[in-house]
Amino acid sequence: MPDGMTRPMLPAVEKFIEDMRKVFADGIPEPERWEICRELLTELIADPDVKEHAKDWPVTGFNPKTDRVQNLLFYEDPDYGFVINALIKNPGGSAMVHDHGSAWTIYGVLSGEERIVHFDAEEQSDGKIKTSESHSEYCGPGQVDVVKPWLIHSEYAGDEKSIAVIVRSKRSGTFEQYRYLEDGSRVMIKGPEQVPYSLA
Numbered sequence: 001m002p003d004g005m006t007r008p009m010l011p012a013v014e015k016f017i018e019d020m021r022k023v024f025a026d027g028i029p030e031p032e033r034w035e036i037c038r039e040l041l042t043e044l045i046a047d048p049d050v051k052e053h054a055k056d057w058p059v060t061g062f063n064p065k066t067d068r069v070q071n072l073l074f075y076e077d078p079d080y081g082f083v084i085n086a087l088i089k090n091p092g093g094s095a096m097v098h099d100h101g102s103a104w105t106i107y108g109v110l111s112g113e114e115r116i117v118h119f120d121a122e123e124q125s126d127g128k129i130k131t132s133e134s135h136s137e138y139c140g141p142g143q144v145d146v147v148k149p150w151l152i153h154s155e156y157a158g159d160e161k162s163i164a165v166i167v168r169s170k171r172s173g174t175f176e177q178y179r180y181l182e183d184g185s186r187v188m189i190k191g192p193e194q195v196p197y198s199l200a
């Protein structure tokens, strides 16, 4: 367990972890594994204790010292590698155009609202990457979005603070992911800085 995490956590979180570990132990393949995770996460973000606890979670802003946005880190599984994060955005907070590399991201909106914009990418003859909006969708309280590996997207917060609980197939910072710039270049990014936070 990374520093700052205390077990046991809230009962609903312990149950979530137990159920996810069973999914892995049973060898359920992708993408079914993450569809089950979507159902489990839908239950988790509806749990009254989790919602109450979330009222105290700090806004995870941009850290100028590390030049990275932050995520709260609640849990990292020692055997299967999945992690539980939270992202808390102030009204109107937006994210850059990016992908999550080879990781799966199960994104549950606990409160507030997010608009998630997906992009198509087309590689030009000069090696530049042209991105164009393919579609966007609103994700309201209680909804969970499954973001596939390499999907290019951007998230925009609505008019109120938004709180999301995120399950990732592996911890940000342990794999390559990219940000897509307007000039058609892409740069490798480390992904959100992980800030351990206790859910006990």
Ligand SMILES: [Fe+2]
Pocket (backbone or CB within 6 Å): 095, 098, 099, 100, 153, 155
């Ligand atoms: Fe993202």
